[in-house]
Amino acid sequence: GAVVSQHPSWVICKSGTSVKIECRSLDFQATTMFWYRQFPKQSLMLMATSNEGSKATYEQGVEKDKFLINHASLTLSTLTVTSAHPEDSSFYICRPGQGLVTEAFFGQGTRLTVV
Amino acid sequence: GENVEQHPSTLSVQEGDSAVIKCTYSDSASNYFPWYKQELGKGPQLIIDIRSNVGEKKDQRIAVTLNKTAKHFSLHITETQPEDSAVYFCAAIQGAQKLVFGQGTRLTINP
Numbered sequence: 001g002a003v004v005s006q007h008p009s010w011v012i013c014k015s016g017t018s019v020k021i022e023c024r025s026l027d028f029q030a031t032t033m034f035w036y037r038q039f040p041k042q043s044l045m046l047m048a049t050s051n052e053g054s055k056a057t058y059e060q061g062v063e064k065d066k067f068l069i070n071h072a073s074l075t076l077s078t079l080t081v082t083s084a085h086p087e088d089s090s091f092y093i094c095r096p097g098q099g100l101v102t103e104a105f106f107g108q109g110t111r112l113t114v115v
Numbered sequence: 116g117e118n119v120e121q122h123p124s125t126l127s128v129q130e131g132d133s134a135v136i137k138c139t140y141s142d143s144a145s146n147y148f149p150w151y152k153q154e155l156g157k158g159p160q161l162i163i164d165i166r167s168n169v170g171e172k173k174d175q176r177i178a179v180t181l182n183k184t185a186k187h188f189s190l191h192i193t194e195t196q197p198e199d200s201a202v203y204f205c206a207a208i209q210g211a212q213k214l215v216f217g218q219g220t221r222l223t224i225n226p
Contacts, residue, residue, distance in 0.1 A: 043218050044214075045216075049213070104149055104206070104212070106151075106159045107158050109157060
């Protein structure tokens with residue numbers, strides 16, 4: 001399966017600060033990156049989809065100005081949670097995609113805690 | 116859009132017994148159905164998948180079946196072991212690679 005590296009695995013930040021999460025696709029070129037959020041004891045919910053070199057598409061209810069996604073290369077995408085608040089505390093997970101390849105592998109996830 | 120329903124939400128079985136988790140999907144255009152195992156604090160791990168042109172797939176103690184007509188697919192784990200305890204998610208994907216997840220099943224294997 002695909003090798004996906006996500007960092008950091010966990011982060012604690014103060015309210016009002018910003019946090020950047022990185023997702024690297026180590027063994028294939030990720031033309032697409034999917035970012036998910038998972039609250040405790042809930043399923044994964046897609047937040048946004050980005051294609052390399054273009055703007056991300058956000059799911060309904062997800063604030064694009066709060067969750068900034070950069071997908072400048074085929075191996076790296078970043079999610080920045082801006083002006084974080086306690087309600088942003090969650091588990092964030094990336095999933096790279098490539099063209100017609102349908103196998104879906106995830107990063108290890110980032111546990112964000114905003115205090 | 117696609118909607119995936121997963122049952123049961125919790126499942127407890129004795130070690131050595133079999134466990135079955137079922138999912139239904141709504142969009143007949145969905146063509147790829149992965150199953151994930153998620154342990155506490157970790158990302159989902161792909162354990163088995165099946166495509167719409169196949170009815171059954173097996174990998175050691177794990178098998179998945181797909182009924183396209185009824186639009187449901189199931190995960191079967193045989194000879195369960197304590198390390199099988201985790202949350203399991205089914206998902207369905209269409210050509211654009213947008214994954215839709217089921218609600219998850221918390222599986223507990225009792226020694």
